[in-house]
Amino acid sequence: MKKIIILSVLFISLLACKNNKEIKEVKTIKPLETAKNIDYAVFGMNSEYLPKGLKVGSLAPQITMTTDENEIVKLKDFYKNQPLVIIFYRGYWCPVCNKHLSEFAVRAKEIENRGAKLIAISSESYENVDKTRDKTNANFTIISDIDGSIMKAFDVNYNVTNEYQKMILEKLNASIAKTNATNNAVLPVPATYIINTNGKIVYKQFNPNYKVRASIEDILNNLPK
Structure with a gap:
């Protein structure tokens, strides 16, 4: 009888330990970035339309872009002979963007040495692209989305709330609308894409939280072999 009681106690204790461990493990799991747990207003995103970004496995959009020398180039011209890395950023006024692009300025050669092309795309005008530089x-190549068509094609564009515009004006002394080539208060989610030479998206980093960006290591680890 005593043995049965002892074994029962041990079983219950082990079960309790297992359950406690599972509870602790569940608490440490990082929550998924879903519409339920993202406060989009914090990032200035108008909830009338929330972009999702093109999916991995989909084909890159067939679009044209205008360079700072007013030349028309096709997106596919960038990836037809080598993988293409695309970084979307918000503008010269964004300290997080500047820090991120500064890191790429130092280490861009690592990406290029792996045979890939790196470009950055922004809603800001070319006059303000110069400030970013x-x-x-x-x-590396920076493209101004002069009419907003590139952001739309990649589904990264969103309308900025009035409250966020006021905050940027007060804290960073910048008008989002006046900074942009379109003169509209529209920004891209600062996403990163890698496109292979077949025009397929093979990597995507997309987060409404502008403080979360793809690192150089993330990109190097996901470049096509």
Whole structure:
């Protein structure tokens, strides 16, 4: 009888330990970035339309872009002979963007040495792209989305709330609308994409939280072999 009681106690104790462990493990799991746990307003996103970004496995959009020398180029011209890395950023006024692009300015060669092309795309005008270059020393291609069509094609664009515009004006002394080439208060989610030479998206980093970006290591680890 005593043996049965002892064994029962041990079983219950082990079960309790297992349950406690599972509870602790569940608490440490990082929550998924879903509409339920993202406060989009914090990031200035108008909830009328929330972008999701193109999916991995989908084909890159067939779009044209205008360079700072007013030349028309096709997106596919960038990836037809080598993988293409695309970084979307918000503007020269964004300290997080400047820090991120500064890191790429220092290490862009690592991506290029792996045979890939790196470009950055922003809603800001080319006049303000020059300010970004001055702040970050970025020596890679930067494209101004002069009509907003690139952001739309990649489904990264969103309308900025009035409250967020006011905050940026007060804290960073910048008008989002006046900074942009379209003169509209529209920004991209600062997403990152890798496109292979077949035009397929093979990597995507997309987070409404502008403080979360793809690192150089993330990109190097996901470049097509």
